[in-house]
Amino acid sequence: MNRLKYYALSVLFLSASVLVAQEQEKKEREGGHINNNRFKQLYEEFSTPNMFRTASGAPGPAYYQQQADYKMDIELDDKNQKLYGEEVITYTNNSPDVLEFLWVQLDQNVRSKDTKSALRNGQSIPAADQVGGFTSRYLKEPFDGGFNIQYVKDSNGRDLPYTINQTMMRIDIPQPLKSGEKVSFSIKWWYNINNHVQGRGRSGYEFFPEDGNRAYVIAQFFPRMAVYSDVEGWQNHQFWGNGEFALPFGDYEVNITVPADHILDGTGVLTNRKEVFSKEMMKRYEKAKRSYDKPVLIVTQEEAEKAEKSFSNKKKTWKLKATNVRDFGFATSRKFIWDMQAVKIGEKDVMAVSLYPKEGNPLWEEYSTKAVAHTLKSYSDHTFDYPYHKAISVHARNQGMEYPMICWNYGRPNKDGTYSQRVKYGMISVIIHEVGHNFFPMIVNSDERQWGWMDEGLDTFMQYIAEQEFGEAFPEAVADQENKKYPSRRGEPSKITRYMSGDQSFISPIMSNPENVYQLGANAYGKPATALNILRETVMGRELFDHAFKTYAQRWKFKHPTPEDFFRTMEDASAVDLDWFWRGWFYSTEYVDIGVKEVKKFHVSSKPNQQVKQVMKQRGITEADLPPLVYLVEEGSEDYNESLKGKSPVETSTTLKDYLFDNFSAEERANLKTPKYFYEVTFEKPGGIPMPLIVEYNYKDGSTERVTYPPEIWRKNDAEVKRVIASEKELAGIVIDPQQETADIDTSNNAWPKKEGKSDFDKFKEKVKGK
Ligand SMILES: [Zn+2]
Numbered sequence: 001m002n003r004l005k006y007y008a009l010s011v012l013f014l015s016a017s018v019l020v021a022q023e024q025e026k027k028e029r030e031g032g033h034i035n036n037n038r039f040k041q042l043y044e045e046f047s048t049p050n051m052f053r054t055a056s057g058a059p060g061p062a063y064y065q066q067q068a069d070y071k072m073d074i075e076l077d078d079k080n081q082k083l084y085g086e087e088v089i090t091y092t093n094n095s096p097d098v099l100e101f102l103w104v105q106l107d108q109n110v111r112s113k114d115t116k117s118a119l120r121n122g123q124s125i126p127a128a129d130q131v132g133g134f135t136s137r138y139l140k141e142p143f144d145g146g147f148n149i150q151y152v153k154d155s156n157g158r159d160l161p162y163t164i165n166q167t168m169m170r171i172d173i174p175q176p177l178k179s180g181e182k183v184s185f186s187i188k189w190w191y192n193i194n195n196h197v198q199g200r201g202r203s204g205y206e207f208f209p210e211d212g213n214r215a216y217v218i219a220q221f222f223p224r225m226a227v228y229s230d231v232e233g234w235q236n237h238q239f240w241g242n243g244e245f246a247l248p249f250g251d252y253e254v255n256i257t258v259p260a261d262h263i264l265d266g267t268g269v270l271t272n273r274k275e276v277f278s279k280e281m282m283k284r285y286e287k288a289k290r291s292y293d294k295p296v297l298i299v300t301q302e303e304a305e306k307a308e309k310s311f312s313n314k315k316k317t318w319k320l321k322a323t324n325v326r327d328f329g330f331a332t333s334r335k336f337i338w339d340m341q342a343v344k345i346g347e348k349d350v351m352a353v354s355l356y357p358k359e360g361n362p363l364w365e366e367y368s369t370k371a372v373a374h375t376l377k378s379y380s381d382h383t384f385d386y387p388y389h390k391a392i393s394v395h396a397r398n399q400g401m402e403y404p405m406i407c408w409n410y411g412r413p414n415k416d417g418t419y420s421q422r423v424k425y426g427m428i429s430v431i432i433h434e435v436g437h438n439f440f441p442m443i444v445n446s447d448e449r450q451w452g453w454m455d456e457g458l459d460t461f462m463q464y465i466a467e468q469e470f471g472e473a474f475p476e477a478v479a480d481q482e483n484k485k486y487p488s489r490r491g492e493p494s495k496i497t498r499y500m501s502g503d504q505s506f507i508s509p510i511m512s513n514p515e516n517v518y519q520l521g522a523n524a525y526g527k528p529a530t531a532l533n534i535l536r537e538t539v540m541g542r543e544l545f546d547h548a549f550k551t552y553a554q555r556w557k558f559k560h561p562t563p564e565d566f567f568r569t570m571e572d573a574s575a576v577d578l579d580w581f582w583r584g585w586f587y588s589t590e591y592v593d594i595g596v597k598e599v600k601k602f603h604v605s606s607k608p609n610q611q612v613k614q615v616m617k618q619r620g621i622t623e624a625d626l627p628p629l630v631y632l633v634e635e636g637s638e639d640y641n642e643s644l645k646g647k648s649p650v651e652t653s654t655t656l657k658d659y660l661f662d663n664f665s666a667e668e669r670a671n672l673k674t675p676k677y678f679y680e681v682t683f684e685k686p687g688g689i690p691m692p693l694i695v696e697y698n699y700k701d702g703s704t705e706r707v708t709y710p711p712e713i714w715r716k717n718d719a720e721v722k723r724v725i726a727s728e729k730e731l732a733g734i735v736i737d738p739q740q741e742t743a744d745i746d747t748s749n750n751a752w753p754k755k756e757g758k759s760d761f762d763k764f765k766e767k768v769k770g771k
Pocket of ligand 1: 433437455456459
């Protein structure tokens with residue numbers, strides 16, 4: 001037989017299944033198609049790399065960012081709940097572009113009387129409405145909480161023309177601002193402070209009717225520069241309420257005047273501590289700086305309760321100075337209890353701080369500062385050392401909101417001091433989350449207005465890790481849990497399947513603007529956090545993931561990254577092709593569903609089987625024309641007989657035996673494997689997202705083998721793929737994704753033989769019948 005014929009026949013026989021596949025393909029070939037392969041690179045979705053942002057995901061040689069420095073004098077009128085401010089903004093144009101005008105953000109205008117924000121959503125009458133929402137929608141006159149701009153002046157005191165378009169103000173500077181130049185201008189303003197408990201604002205006050213006091217958490221309170229960048233030009237997309245903030249870095253000097261009996265803390269270093277602290281407070285503060293294991297009270301509950309009654313008419317000015325921050329927030333009240341402790345981050349001491357009214361106790365004195373300190377350590381380990389000197393957690397009812405060095409958090413016990421597990425873990429979780437926002441987006445400064453997931457998703461992912469580490473660091477804190485594990489609300493794959501298998505008309509891809517998504521919590525927090533957790537645990541492994549994630553955080557700390565900078569860096573630092581992962585999880589609303597469809601059992605024989613006989617007949621050849629072949633016959637087929645069962649191929653195939661004898665030494669033959677069972681397993685993938693195929697093979701002798709096939713196994717057939725198992729042991733069962741780590745939405749197809757799962761309805765019927 002000539003070599004060519006020999007080759008042609010081998011190929012034919014060894015791949016009979018290919019013939020069938022080709023027949024099917026022929027039918028589907030009509031019309032053709034473009035490259036829709038799920039493993040295609042994301043060239044069409046990604047922008048072209050350039051001098052500002054490189055193809056590796058790092059800042060490029062021409063990367064720039066603008067700088068906005070603020071000097072502000074702020075005064076709180078506690079009696080009338082008004083906030084007054086005068087600010088000087090110095091704006092540095094580091095871009096190569098000439099700027100003809102400047103855009104300033106007036107976020108408080110979302111609360112102005114004529115805001116369009118309230119009008120842009122459709123409405124309907126629900127069967128039941130929340131009392132707060134009902135009251136503010138239908139009973140109350142619209143609150144007038146927008147900015148009152150008194151003037152905008154240049155550095156010589158001359159009025160500058162400006163135009164306000166809802167939450168954006170354009171300032172027309174007399175001379176275009178050239179590359180490398182600075183411009184200073186000042187704005188005077190005031191506004192009515194809202195009740196954030198009634199109106200669900202990120203900033204405002206809570207009123208305590210029992211003592212007549214207010215606790216203020218104040219943010220977005222001053223006209224702030226918009227971001228100008230190589231990606232968006234001016235980011236002047238209106239603030240509608242969901243899409244949060246995009247802000248340049250800068251230095252702040254802020255003097256805040258409040259009633260003399262208030263306790264205040266905010267972004268930055270307190271530069272006049274001796275003026276605003278009593279001698280006793282100074283002593284306690286010095287002690288707190290050396291207390292690494294537990295917080296020290298700077299203001300006790302007893303002192304706070306006394307202050308609640310004082311209502312001083314005097315004023316006090318707190319002076320704060322912050323370098324390289326993207327925003328500024330502060331909290332002030334005479335109700336505040338204040339505690340703090342030191343935490344070692346790298347070579348440096350950072351202060352973990354809490355401010356809370358007595359209504360937060362006993363929960364807050366127990367857990368707040370502990371959670372702050374833990375968060376700083378956990379996040380620093382996974383990203384970079386926390387660079388600021390303090391992090392403050394302020395208790396504000398219903399709030400969970402973040403600013404540089406300071407954040408507002410919910411978690412209030414009942415009036416008698418009791419609290420549920422839900423309140424306790426909710427409080428610790430929100431503190432971890434909001435303190436964690438210092439890293440994303442306060443330092444890794446992404447554009448929240450455009451991409452909610454870049455800060456919320458990354459932060460919720462890190463929150464999950466920090467929560468699990470909290471449970472390990474403080475076992476006594478999670479002793480009330482059955483499994484002694486921290487009960488994370490988001491992050492576990494099984495927690496996202498309900499959302500991902502939901503009605504497609506109410507799901508948007510993660511890569512959507514936060515104003516346009518249906519379920520913001522699942523879209524920007526839960527799904528990206530879970531995707532990253534799966535990427536870390538199942539797709540990349542901790543070592544590769546952690547290095548790449550850290551690389552992203554370090555490349556972009558104190559800079560403005562885009563989604564592509566993240567996606568590219570994760571590949572760049574790991575050598576794992578992830579385009580398929582980003583496409584499936586971030587650019588689509590598809591879900592994961594992988595199963596086992598069919599298992600066929602084969603044995604080796606010396607005699608040609610029916611398929612081979614058919615080909616011999618078609619081609620007019622005899623057995624003598626065939627090359628040496630091993631024939632695989634399916635158990636139960638007409639070629640099969642019981643004598644083949646449980647034998648090794650050498651026993652049942654003389655051709656194989658001869659081949660081995662001719663080509664292997666006795667020693668080599670002794671070392672060959674002797675599989676007795678051959679299985680062809682068909683796996684199916686009804687879900688769109690390709691994922692690693694994790695298979696547990698269980699054998700009749702009780703042993704188990706786990707094989708993870710890389711996601712690329714789906715690259716040539718997105719719906720179905722087969723694998724052959726050759727084993728000395730008989731297979732008893734197969735389980736797909738046995739640890740439920742891929743967020744598979746339908747596990748009814750995850751086992752062979754199929755688990756006899758009874759539906760609830762069947763169970764109900766049996767119960768009725770009395771079975
Ligand atoms: Zn958040």
